Every structure is written in C-alpha cells, then in structure tokens.
Amino acid sequence: MMYPPPIENLIDEFRRFPGIGPKSAERFVFHLLRGGARRIDALNAAMTALRDRIDRCVECGMVSEQERCRICANPRRDRTLLCVVAEPTDLLAVDRSGAFQGIYHVLDGLLAPIEGIGPEELRITELVARIRKSTELESSFRIQEVVLAFDPTIEGETTVNYLAEMLSQDDILVTRLARGLPVGGDLEYTDPVTLAGAMSGRRALVRRSAQPVESPFQSIPL
Ligand SMILES: [Zn+2]
Numbered sequence: 001m002m003y004p005p006p007i008e009n010l011i012d013e014f015r016r017f018p019g020i021g022p023k024s025a026e027r028f029v030f031h032l033l034r035g036g037a038r039r040i041d042a043l044n045a046a047m048t049a050l051r052d053r054i055d056r057c058v059e060c061g062m063v064s065e066q067e068r069c070r071i072c073a074n075p076r077r078d079r080t081l082l083c084v085v086a087e088p089t090d091l092l093a094v095d096r097s098g099a100f101q102g103i104y105h106v107l108d109g110l111l112a113p114i115e116g117i118g119p120e121e122l123r124i125t126e127l128v129a130r131i132r133k134s135t136e137l138e139s140s141f142r143i144q145e146v147v148l149a150f151d152p153t154i155e156g157e158t159t160v161n162y163l164a165e166m167l168s169q170d171d172i173l174v175t176r177l178a179r180g181l182p183v184g185g186d187l188e189y190t191d192p193v194t195l196a197g198a199m200s201g202r203r204a205l206v207r208r209s210a211q212p213v214e215s216p217f218q219s220i221p222l
Contacts, residue, residue, distance in 0.1 A: 007033075059130075061106035061123055063088050071095065071103060078102045079140065083147040084127060084163065086110045086156075089188040094149050099196035102147075105130065110155035111162055119162065127163075131170055145173040147202055152181045164205045175202040 002008055007029055014025035032040055056062070057069035064070075071077060081102025085091045091104050107122045134143040148163055150156035160176055167174050178201030181190055190198075 056106075060091075060104045061088075061108065061126070062091055062104065076101075079134075080142060080144040081147065082131070082143045082145070083149050085149050085187070086151065086159070087188070090149065090151075093188045093190065093192075094195060094199065097192040097195035097199060099199035100147070102145075107159070110150060110153075111158045112155045113158070122159075124163070124166070128166070131167070131172065135171075143172060145175060147199070148174065148176045148205070149187065149199070150177075151187050152179075152183050152185055160205070174205045176205055177202055 003011070010029045010032075011022070011025045014020055014028045015022060017025075020028075032043065053065050054063050055065075055067075057064040057072055058067055059072040060069060062069040062071065066073065078101050081100070082105055083091075083094060083100055083102055084105045084107060085094060086107050086109055088106055091106055094100055094104075105123070105127050107124065107127070109117055109122050111117060111119065111122065131143050131146065134141060146163075146167060148160050150159055164174050164176075177198040179198075180201075181187070181194065181198055187195070
C-alpha cells in the first residue's frame with residue numbers, strides 16, 4: 001500500500017537530499033504533518049525566501065542576498081589575496097577560522113573526471129577572468145596571491161594541480177593550504193584552529209615572477 005500522493009511526493013522530494021534515505025524522508029513528512037498547518041507554513045515561507053532572496057554574489061559566487069556578498073562589499077578586506085574554495089560551505093569554514101582577511105572565489109565543486117566533472121563544469125573561466133581583470137587595477141586591488149583551499153581528497157589534489165598549472169602563466173603567487181588536514185576529510189568540518197594553522201602555514205606552488213613577491217605572511221617559503 002502507498003500513502004496518498006501528497007505524502008509520497010514529499011517523501012520523494014526529501015529523498016533527493018544528500019544522505020537521506022526513505023525512512024528518514026518518511027519521518028520528515030510525518031513530523032511536518034504532526035506540526036500541522038503552522039509548521040508547514042513556516043517551512044513554505046523559509047523555502048520561498050530561499051528561492052526569492054538568495055542569489056550568487058556577482059564577484060565571488062558566494063550565496064548572497066545582495067548583489068555583492070558581505071565579504072566582497074567590505075572595504076577592509078585585502079583584495080590582493082584571493083582564496084579559491086569549492087563550495088560556499090568551505091568559504092564560511094575558512095572565513096570562520098579568522099586566518100584569512102582576503103577575498104574569495106567559489107568554484108562550485110572540484111574536478112572529478114571519473115564523474116564527468118571537468119573544468120567547464122566549474123567556475124574556472126570566471127576565476128581566470130577575475131585575476132586577469134585585476135591586473136588592470138591599482139596595486140591595492142591587484143590579485144597577487146591565489147590560495148587554493150580544497151578538501152584533502154583526490155578531487156582536491158586534482159583541482160590544485162590543474163589550477164596551479166593553469167595559473168602558472170600569470171604573474172601571481174599560487175599557494176595551497178599546508179598539509180596536516182586529515183586526508184579524505186572535509187574542509188567544511190575541519191575545526192577552526194586546524195584550518196587557521198593550515199592557512200598561515202600555506203606553501204607556494206608556482207611563482208613565475210622574476211621579482212620576489214612581497215607576502216604579508218612570513219611563513220610562506222618563497
Ligand atoms: Zn562575494
């Protein structure tokens with residue numbers, strides 16, 4: 001026997017969520033039903049706000065209610081330092097660590113050739129355009145260092161290697177987080193202290209410029 005279609009349909013919707021199986025999906029629906037119209041209305045309102053009020057920041061791709069996210073709109077941020085992350089959740093994790101005062105770029109994923117996720121699926125063209133465009137700006141707005149901050153996974157490594165190669169043609173310093181993050185782990189769930197350590201101990205990958213690049217962080221071996 002099946003539940004009536006409104007219940008079955010909502011179970012199907014919840015089952016699309018990552019990590020949610022049929023039993024959990026069913027529990028969610030009955031939890032809502034037990035809460036009555038008020039709970040359902042509250043969920044409806046929250047989802048409508050998500051649909052209508054959340055967009056992507058035009059600069060970095062972070063989720064934002066404004067055209068520019070709070071970080072991009074903050075004049076105190078160091079615009080010579082750009083940290084590249086896979087997801088908005090990673091951006092938040094890095095930023096909460098307090099060890100990075102620059103600006104960000106959200107890639108919308110990591111390279112995963114086996115799953116068919118290639119460079120075209122990610123916001124790499126936007127990243128390169130952003131870096132190139134910044135070279136025309138005055139020095140305090142010119143991106144001098146790109147920090148690659150990805151999960152310590154195969155996909156993360158693949159993306160580090162790809163971007164390091166791609167950005168090697170540009171006259172910028174490319175760095176990555178220090179090793180020491182749990183392999184196979186998730187940046188998003190890494191504690192702020194570990195993440196801050198990985199950020200301040202970041203290492204240079206590529207530096208094409210013949211001139212030494214002034215880094216505000218002494219710990220980077222140049
Ligand atoms: Zn932004």
